[in-house]
Amino acid sequence: MVMSISQPVVTFVLLPWLWVTNGMPDPTWRDMLIRQEASRHTGGQVTLTTAEQKLDTYLHRLMEQEMSAAQFLPAIHFFKAKPLIQKSSIFKLLQKMPKGAALHIHSSSLVSVDWLVKNVTYRPHCYICFTWDNSVRFLFSDRQPFPRWDCFYWQLLETLRARIQDPIEFDNSLMQHLTLFTEDPDGEYPSQDVVWEKFEKAFIAAAGLITHAPVLRDYFYKGLEELHQDNVMYLELRSGLSRTYELDGTIHDKVWSLKTFQEVVNKFTADHPDFFGARIILSVHRALSVSVVKAAVKEAIELHKDFPDVVAGFDVVGREDTGRSLWYFREALSLPADLGVALPYFFHAGETDKEGTDVDQNILDALLFNTRRIGHGYALAHHPLAKDISRNRSVAVELCPISNQVLKLVSDLRNHPAAVLMSEGHPLVISSDDPSLFGTTGLSYDFYQAFVGIGGLKSNLGTLKELAVNSIRYSSLASSLKNTAQVMFEKKWDIFIATCL
Structure with missing residues (x-):
């Protein structure tokens, strides 16, 4: 069965209120309530084939074992849990699973530090x-x-x-x-x-290596290779496109970097026909001034026009709690609309636990500026109106569970606010944010944490499939390319199911 790449229309039958004056409630109604609630969970509307149902039964047994183990790994800091996760049967299965696209990774942390x-x-x-x-x-x-x-x-x-x-x-x-x-x-x-201090120091330390022109070419290729090895088939990379230098000190501009990225992606897809491609979301740091961000938006508009197949859109990055809000940059971010041009936004928003503060409003401001996706969205569950708007507009949350845990937003992933979003079937995609800084590659570790820790026993094979398909559905690709990528994914998925039985 091929899942439609368009946003599914989900309808629910509302059960009547059952007023019980005496005696026990009808168990039939109870079963119906349980089934109806389960249908709202991410993947709850996915119809599994006979082969998928067989694998799902096996997966459910593995989940029960993980949930009843003496150590529940998503409740342990990832740095301590990592070697134990690597031994998990669920993790080994996830490594084989086609995971669609990685839609939230920063360029400075794309490749393993090793x-x-x-x-x-x-x-x-x-x-x-x-x-x-x-x-x-x-x-x-x-x-x-x-x-x-x-x-x-x-x-x-x-x-x-x-x-x-x-x-x-x-x-x-x-x-x-x-x-x-x-x-x-x-x-x-x-x-x-x-x-966060150590986090930012690591980015600065890596910069001198990555921005050397010959290294940058190899770096991009190696990054795509690591994703491909983890059965990821497409990438949207956030990058500020820092100036690149040669051995003699010659400096290259952003146009050179975009052309280099395009050349590397073309070479990689030629070498690996089952990899669909990659695009860049241009980014600027939220610590900068309005005038600098305005100049970056103007530049992004031109680069998006000149490299439509490479440049996906624009984002404002950096720590939200200490940086400037999206609303602070409203003059700069309104430029595309004022000029009557298109520049898709993919804003980081809600990567905070400071509920009720000015920075907490980034979620609403991101939606006001018509963001296509919400990066992290950790605070979204505390904003019912923003949650409704994002769901109605099909604005997916880019969920990066390991990043949220390592950067100390949550310790036990069972308590992650995304558990609410998953239970409601809110649009979600799984990504890894800064894999090299967290000691990961690809998406398998984050899929494990989201599936076992955040989703729990309510999750099933349909959950995994919907999350993977979502990464294509909510990508920046044109509709025709999404359909092509979906066909490629379905072939990979069918092979995965067949080899796991």
Whole structure:
């Protein structure tokens, strides 16, 4: 059966109120209520084939085992739970499952830090600097780099490694600068402020490696490869397109980066015909001024017009709790409408637990500016009007459970607000946000956390299928391309079902 890529029209039969004056309520009515409520859950309207029903029965047994285990893994910090998740039969099944698209990943954290350190930092002309605030900077240069405010002394990594007795330990220390992963997450990150500080430092540390022009090409290709290996077939990448540099210091603009991205995607899809493609959502940081964001919006309008197949739209990124609200940038964000041009928005909104604050209103403001999707939407369940509007407009929430847990919005994923959204069948897609910083690749880990932790025993194979199909349905692709991608997905799904039986 091929699921329609258009938004399904769901109708529910409302049962009459049953007033009981004495005696026990009719168990038939109770069963009907239970079935009706289950039908509203994500995947509750998906009709499973006989083969799918057989796999679903097996999956349900696995879920019961996971739920009754001494350690419920989604209730444990992901950094501690990760090796246990890797042993899970459900996780191994999810790795095989076609997952559609990754719609919320940031470019600076697309590729595993293992590759960055063991491949990129071993390339010739790679310099390192240790900063005053216990961080690192990297730079490729054909000569000794000049000192700057944050880096007084640059060392050639090749020379430094030759003097080090334990290069493996040294490489591990470099990885610690590029990721949040630690064996003691609660001790190292006692608050959101502390973990976000390390989070932002890691982005800055990686920048010097990623923005070197020859590395950027390989980086994009490697990122697509890691997604493909996890059975993801399409990507929408958020990127500010930082200026890219050559060994001699030559600087490339955003047009060069977009063309490079397009070339890499074309090469990858030629090498891997079962990968559908990738696009970029241009982004700008919310710490910037209105004038800078206005200039970024104007630039995005031009780039979207010149690269319609590559540029999907625009977003404002960065920590919401300490950054400026969407409403603060209303003059800049109103530009496309004022100019009568199209620039789709895919706003981060509601990545906060500060209910009732100004930043909490980002959810409503994102909808006011006609966002196509809501990034994170952690606070959406506390905004009934915004929830209704987003559902009626088919504005999907990009759910990134591991990110929400690591950045300390929620500890036990059973308490994630998205559990309410899933129980109501609200449009959802699963993504990984910043996989390299969290020690993940692809989407399987986030699917596991969403399926087992947030969905619980109400989830089934139909839930997984709808979440995967949603990632195509709510992508930025044109309708004709969505239909083509859907056909490709269904073929992969049928093979998955057949090989799991």
